[in-house]
Amino acid sequence: MATAVGKKFPDLHVNAMNDLGDTFKLNVLEEAVNNNKKVLLFWYPKDFTFVCPTELHAFQEALPEFEKRNTVVIGASCDTAEVHFAWLSTSKDNGGIEGVTYPILADSNRNLSSILGILDISNEVYDEETGTVQVEGDNVTYRATYLIDEEGTVFHEGINHMPVGRNVNEFLRLIDAYSHVQKNGEVCPANWEEGKDAMQANAKGTKEYLASH
Structure with missing residues (x-):
């Protein structure tokens, strides 16, 4: 699977659902470029599951x-828009995501997730009678996250296995770091956070940084 980092995000319209129950077409690339914003797109395996609602609520809280960082948040899974809305209409106390206000992609035909290569296809089985590959199970996505800049270029891609939830603060840090690079032309060393020293991308800059840290 080739990485998406450094490339334009796929130019594809996908069904999406909002908290009002409206289904609409959303193009992640256009969302970034047309609105001159960064985009955080996070995929989760399935509605009405276990780790997933904790992540959706965590992104909502953050x-x-x-928004302070001029960044749009978009969720995504391979569930239908109708199932998304049923989950959006279910209270948090009952395992739902009521209160989530950002849009959620409904990639039920798996077009976008297939292009990105993030589907769990570990349960593919070859059918000797038909000569085709059949997928057993739900064929859901891993917990993939994409950070996309204002030109539609992916500057971060990360994929977690299903049992491991994400740290939302790390994505805020990555956005801060990339914004610093865009604004100042410096690079950000390990464990960099807003307000800490960055460095020039040359041998002298590396020596000066290491000498002072």
Whole structure:
């Protein structure tokens, strides 16, 4: 599977659902370029599951921080828009995601997730009678995350296995770091956070940084 980092995000319209129950077409690339914003797109395996609602609520709680950074948050899975809305209509106390306000892609035909190569296809079985590959199980996505800049270029891609939830603060840090690079032309060393020293991308810059840290 080739990485998407450094490439334009796929130019594809996908069904999406919002908290009002409206189904609409959403193009992640256009969302970034047309609105001159960064985009955080996170995929989760399936609605009405276990780790997934904790992540959707965590991104919702951090939404003001993403907005401060001129960043749009979009969720995504391979469920239908109708199932998304049923989950959006289910209270948090009952395992639902009521209160989530950002859009959620409904990639039920798996077009976008297939292009990105993030589907769990570990349960593929070859059918000797038909000569075709059949997929057993739900054929869901891993916990993939994409950070996309204002030109539609992916600057971060990360994929977790199903049992491991994400750290939302790390994506805020990555956005801060990339924004610093865009603004100042410096590079950000290991464990960099807003307000810490960055460095020039040359031998002298490396020596000066290491000498002082």
